[in-house]
Amino acid sequence: MSAVDDETFGQLLDAIRRFTRERLIPNEERVEAEDDVPAEIVREMRDLGLFGMSIPEEYGGLGLSMRQEALSVIELCRASLAFRSLIGTNVGIGAQGIVMDGTDEQKRRYLPGLATGELVASFALTEPDSGSDAASIRTSARRDGDDFVINGTKRYITNAPRASVFTLMARTNPNEKGAAGITAFLVPADTPGIRLGKPDRKMGQRGTKTCDVVLEDVRVPASAIIGGPERLNQGFKTAMKVLDRGRIHVSAMAIGTARRMLDEALRYATERRQFGQPIAEFQLIQAMLADSQTELAAGRALMLDAADTLEREGAAILEASCSKYYCTEMAGRVADRAVQIHGGAGYMAEYPVERLYRDVRLLRIYEGTSQIQQLVIARNTLKRFAAGTL
Numbered sequence: 001m002s003a004v005d006d007e008t009f010g011q012l013l014d015a016i017r018r019f020t021r022e023r024l025i026p027n028e029e030r031v032e033a034e035d036d037v038p039a040e041i042v043r044e045m046r047d048l049g050l051f052g053m054s055i056p057e058e059y060g061g062l063g064l065s066m067r068q069e070a071l072s073v074i075e076l077c078r079a080s081l082a083f084r085s086l087i088g089t090n091v092g093i094g095a096q097g098i099v100m101d102g103t104d105e106q107k108r109r110y111l112p113g114l115a116t117g118e119l120v121a122s123f124a125l126t127e128p129d130s131g132s133d134a135a136s137i138r139t140s141a142r143r144d145g146d147d148f149v150i151n152g153t154k155r156y157i158t159n160a161p162r163a164s165v166f167t168l169m170a171r172t173n174p175n176e177k178g179a180a181g182i183t184a185f186l187v188p189a190d191t192p193g194i195r196l197g198k199p200d201r202k203m204g205q206r207g208t209k210t211c212d213v214v215l216e217d218v219r220v221p222a223s224a225i226i227g228g229p230e231r232l233n234q235g236f237k238t239a240m241k242v243l244d245r246g247r248i249h250v251s252a253m254a255i256g257t258a259r260r261m262l263d264e265a266l267r268y269a270t271e272r273r274q275f276g277q278p279i280a281e282f283q284l285i286q287a288m289l290a291d292s293q294t295e296l297a298a299g300r301a302l303m304l305d306a307a308d309t310l311e312r313e314g315a316a317i318l319e320a321s322c323s324k325y326y327c328t329e330m331a332g333r334v335a336d337r338a339v340q341i342h343g344g345a346g347y348m349a350e351y352p353v354e355r356l357y358r359d360v361r362l363l364r365i366y367e368g369t370s371q372i373q374q375l376v377i378a379r380n381t382l383k384r385f386a387a388g389t390l
């Protein structure tokens with residue numbers, strides 16, 4: 001796996017920090033009001049190379065290691081999560097299937113455009129009747145000569161309205177109801193037969209774009225299979241590997257947004273006076289600040305350990321799930337305390353914590369709910385115990 005040298009990475013991290021402070025945070029209210037990221041911000045994110053964070057340098061990306069990507073995401077997620085969502089699928093779940101399992105031809109065709117943000121990749125796994133039980137998907141890809149014909153509906157697909165290409169999981173073996181009958185395809189968004197549903201109305205994260213993707217007799221060649229025709233019926237594994245990596249990325253998001261919420265709580269607690277003194281001097285407020293600071297530090301250490309394990313061993317199933325589970329639950333608790341410290345003001349849209357509290361709720365749900373993480377953690381812990389490798 002790749003990484004850039006420490007000095008270059010330090011400069012990038014400084015640039016992201018400055019960009020977040022000077023450009024993203026001041027534009028948060030505008031994103032909320034317009035439910036979109038302004039075009040000039042998209043351009044600036046492209047100029048910084050953020051769409052290509054995790055794409056190898058030989059394909060025009062920055063070639064960051066998992067640790068470097070995660071540290072960058074922490075900085076970026078001190079601002080509204082909508083900004084990260086814009087690049088999220090190119091950095092993570094939309095593009096990683098190609099990086100991990102794609103053929104050379106697929107990498108050459110898609111990765112350079114994804115690295116610059118000229119193309120946007122979107123990950124299409126979830127369906128109306130298949131969420132946590134990802135292996136039960138029903139979207140079918142029926143072989144017809146040298147082609148496959150895809151029919152089905154994908155739901156809550158992030159960046160679908162912006163997508164140029166879908167990493168799409170479909171059932172190629174109708175006789176196999178589980179994971180072994182699933183193939184991952186690269187489906188250009190302008191392929192005839194693809195229709196987008198109306199934009200989803202969500203609890204938070206305004207400025208992020210999700211909708212249904214409906215496929216009616218969508219014809220793709222066998223060369224659209226990620227990794228080529230020999231990876232027929234191997235798509236579930238590609239999806240799971242992509243999600244493992246994504247779970248470390250989501251952990252970093254949780255840490256970044258939790259840091260921001262703690263900063264907001266600290267600022268409010270030191271400025272707001274009650275009973276003749278700043279509320280930060282009251283021990284019951286201090287207990288909430290202390291718990292948030294401690295849990296943030298623990299989450300960061302856990303996430304970086306998972307990132308290093310993935311980099312070193314090429315897989316980190318258990319570590320990624322522990323990290324996603326802890327960090328996203330932690331961010332939920334930090335959000336709750338931040339609102340509590342603000343008192344009545346925390347319930348008012350004037351203060352960022354009201355919006356951040358709604359935004360963060362999604363992290364415990366997508367890329368595998370907390371309950372799915374618990375299941376993966378327990379299964380893999382038992383497996384390692386039995387093998388004596390725990």
Ligand code: COS
Nearest residue numbers: 126131132133134135179237240241244317366367368372
């Ligand atoms: N990496 C590589 N391969 C994996 C894997 C991983 N992390 N997890 C599972 N696999 C493989 C298994 O090894 C198995 O292959 P073999 O039969 O060759 O051994 C195959 O995939 C099926 O795995 P398993 O039997 O564990 O599948 P299950 O149906 O029991 O479910 C869970 C697995 C529940 C973990 C999976 O469906 C899941 O992660 N669900 C959540 C989905 C999700 O995150 N959705 C978010 C939508 S995108 S925002």
